[in-house]
Amino acid sequence: MIGDEQRLQELAGEWKSVRQSQIVQWESSLRALTRETTDIKATGRWRTGRRTLLEVLGVHHLELRLVACLAWVMRPEGHHGLGDQVVRGMFETLGVPFDPAARVDVTVEETRYTASGVRTRADMVIRVGGFCVLIEAKVNAGQHGDQCARLAKLWADEAATLVYLTEDDRGHDAPGGWARLTWRDIAELMAPLPASASAGARDFWETLGGGGFAMPDDRTRFYLRHWRQIDEWSALRHEAVKEVEAAVELGLEGLNPAILAEADQGWFTEGAFSTYELTRPSWQLGALQAAIALQWHGPGLLTDGDTTWPYVGVRVSSAKSLSRDPLARNLTEKLEKHAADVGWTHSQIARGWLWWRFVKPTGSDEDLASLTENCRSALEDGWRALSGPIDSVFETAEKLGDPDTA
Known part of the structure; x- marks a missing residue:
């Protein structure tokens, strides 16, 4: 039995060594391919997007x-x-x-x-x-x-x-x-x-398609030369996205119990967007409802776009047009200073986010432990800074019965 355990440990060590060697080879190949693409782009032979005026x-x-x-x-x-x-x-x-x-x-x-x-x-x-x-x-x-x-x-x-x-x-x-x-x-x-x-x-x-179609361009030739390596690396993205999502979910599982005692919380999925919200029953007036939320777009994670990382902010939903909703506009104005205190400086009211910011790993992108901690602390800091002001806006609006004067 002891011999079997020792052999398993040896096999595990050998596998770890092989994986490390493989990663070193990948990184070397990636640097070489990066140099190659840089040269093609620098000489104007790597072209993307629209071809003509x-x-x-x-x-x-x-x-x-x-x-x-x-x-x-x-x-x-x-x-x-x-x-x-x-x-x-x-x-x-x-x-x-x-x-x-x-x-x-x-x-x-x-x-x-x-x-x-x-x-x-x-x-x-x-x-x-x-x-x-x-x-x-x-x-x-x-x-x-x-x-x-x-x-x-x-x-x-x-x-x-x-x-x-x-x-x-x-x-x-x-x-x-x-x-x-x-x-x-x-x-x-x-x-x-x-x-x-x-x-x-x-x-x-x-x-109309004249010229340029008979032969592949240099960008296509690059792929034809290296498609096996590129295909092998692209398969890693699926695993990496799952790891990012797991890191985010782990951070939310560890939220401060005192905050969870104060808030209603829950998950919901809409299309490819996953959202976790902290809210209160009193944060709803008429058609409008507010929450402090963290959201991410699965297909967009780890891509070069607007949804590379999760984001946290004040999220509102309404059956009405948010940009015309007086309570939504009032919330945007009254929360600006408090949101700025926690770094939530972006605002897209028409898309349902009054104030928000991205949540990223600290240092290198591979530091998923820091992403876990940053997601947790972003929500906690947001709740501490904004739950009181949100309470105040809804309370005043309800008393006055007129969101325009809240």
Whole structure:
């Protein structure tokens, strides 16, 4: 028996040594990968976010804006610098004769009316040398009712070639009698971009998917080189988040008994948010209820965002709009000084937090013992500093019966 215990101790020691060695290797690899990503970023080869100005402005999915850009590059005399490349390429793709000497007339939102007075609008109509092309453009949408049938009938006098322009080839069947094109096809008509192409033309081309998609960028190549290590490390996050949550819960289990005797307390979960509250029955008047609370967002813990760590503060809830609630505004004003005494200097009344602050580990992020203690002391300090002033506000408001004068 003694031999078995000794062997177990030896195995435990060996396992601990292996884990320590593995962690040392991980830290070395992480430093090397950090240096590699720093070099890629420094030379402008690690790119994230929006690629083009149209995307930055948020208009890359707005149909009217894209149609306006398309009309611009269709007009040969435009400052885009493409000449008649796009309009000529479209006519040739559709098998419509194109006369380079003829005037190119492009109109958007051209409107006609049915015999019964129903207004019907064509997104774009292009006329060149007696030939007409009508484009019905779609972005994140399909045709509505008999829209395409009305368009075909109303422009039949010009024997218009009908084009159904959509985002991609999936789930957007062209109506009978309509040619099918995608926005990516428009990008291909613009290629190759001539040296005279303007910055705006290039931005539109790239927004539509021109260039840059055939080969992975350096950020993607980095992941392809190191995905096994990254995948192994990412699995650690789940364990780390559970440890953070356990550290927070441990701190709340050790709250001062004298405070617990004074307060109603409890947990509740709303979506991915976990909340622990200290409150009193008297902290409710009408639709508004207040509490001193600690909250965290599980998916947001240990991520680079607004919910990296738990936060503690004065939390209010109401069926009314909090920013317009006179009692909520009064609480915000009357508690400001007391909240500042415990470092609760943030205020977001519209989101239900009058005064609050983050609760983080002391020193390094890995010091979860300090996170436990900090969560406990934050709630206790908040209760001692704010429970009396909150009592006073509610008592005065109830006596006066008018939160505006409390």
